[in-house]
Amino acid sequence: MTKLVQVAVAILMKPDGEYLLASRPNGKGWAGWWEFPGGKIESGETPEHALIRESQEELGVTPMQIQPWIKRRYDYPATHDAEAKTVLLHFFFVHAWQGELTAREGQQFAWQHPRKLNVSPVLPANAPIMQALSLPPIYAISNVQEMGETAFLRALKKQLDQGLQLLQVRESQLDSAALATLSEQILELCAPYDCRSLLNGTPEQALQLGYQGVHLNSQRLLALTQKPDHLLVGASCHDAEQLQQAQALQLDFALLSPVLPTQSHPEATGLGWEKFGEMLNGLEIPVYALGGMQPEHLAQALSCGARGIATQRMAWFSA
Template sequence: MKKRVEVAAGVITRPDGSFLLGQRAPGTFYPGYWEFPGGKVEAGETAEQALIRELDEELGIRVTSIRPWVTREHRYEHAHVRLHFFEVTGWDGEINDHVHSALSWEHADRPGVGPMLPANGPILKALRLPRWMGITHAADIGTEAQLARLDAALERGLRLVQVREPGMPRGELASFTGAVIRRAREYGALVVINQDCGLAHELGVDGVHLPAAELAWVTVRPDFEWVGASCHCRAELERAAELGLDYALLGAVRPTLTHPEREALGWDAFAELVRDLPIPVFALGGLVEGDMDAARRAAAHGIAAIRGTWFQS
């Protein structure tokens, strides 16, 4: 059995959303393949410390802003690696490569280089996932009001919508979801529907979102491009990862009007629950736009919200 090697990798991101990839040099494993910069975690180092050191050695930059993200494992012919991915959004110095054949700034939705190193490939899809999910509640505020608020949110930049309308009659739900899809597509936004895979197939939405209760009995990932789940504990998060889902929601981070009986997690507990997970996790529960930085420092991919989406001033 191969010993597991701990590796730190950096998603170095510019304000326009582009990220840096390096091409592996001749004489290394997988020469010519592209990867996120980083390297092996040495004895006595944390993964974060290792990445800061590696980026200094490989690229000549001094990291000033770094946030944990996801952790993935991969078995190569020569090694079993566990990659700790961090988002790097700030650094001092000019990028000057010392180890790769080439560097390239890329966008997840239109990568121009390849092939990707196998362990790094799934990260490209995760980077396509928007950072904010708006969750509908038309049953509470009315369909017209919800669609009007959706229009405003899409104009502000919302690019991921979960249609969640428990109790809404199926015909009404189909009509409402169709209206959401039409609006979202004008902006290139993704739409997932909560629970109803049949309706999701009928309407051609981008994916489905599974309630936590379904994770216990679902045996295979539903056949959609995007599939996520609501989770409340580590076991549910691990089950979502085992099924190969694209993301999870975890909460409530703060007390909410939707579930006032549920004890709030807080950011420390959230960070501990998502530690070393291979899929992105959205923070949920009483959060607003101003919480995004705190969420991402706690290793959240982003934020999912009902009122925090539709009732911004």
């Protein structure tokens, strides 16, 4: 029987979004491969305590600002220098630390930009985490139906100037010709900014119209049997079953809603932050909070383990 090893993993983050990778030192399994720093959680030790101890032992720093994030299970095969094992990785963001980074095990360090990885090879269990780190904290949803096309495109340009990096185009009221015309304008606006755009629709539609990704509603999510290729894939979830389906398909991210009452559905009772955090506990894919989100809710969402917040109105009416 393959043994389970629980590991605390540190994602040291600079204010500009760069994160630290370290090479596996000689003498350890998978030597020379790159990974996030961390180590085994000892018996009777909490993941947080293991994170602090391992950071001190490996990196010479003491984490001061820790934020739990996602967990990830991975089955490592046996190699010539390491036995087969299953790891359960507990990932933590470390936004502040004391001390100077020191390679106490002879490893190399490399600060990496989330969208521009320049070291290899990377440990297989870590690769999906880097994809998750490339997701920004704000996921904007289009609102042409309410604003009108001209006002929306003007607001989109302003948000792109301010750093918007991820957009969902959700305009089910449009026929195929009108959607194609709008999509062409949106994609042309987004291209110089490297903002990734996802179509709320089918994978076939998204590819045909030139989108980088597709966003699935909950009905399409539950009907899906395999993650579409060549697309960034997100999905809307409203309960634990849908979140588990998104995870089983290894989608790139999910939305969970409604967290708070919304303008469009004021009668709907939101999950609330406590329930939202409980539903994220143990998930292996990044999740955005949706429903009544305002800028001041971002910190709360992150503290619950979310990747960020999604919004249909706040992004545009604050533009």
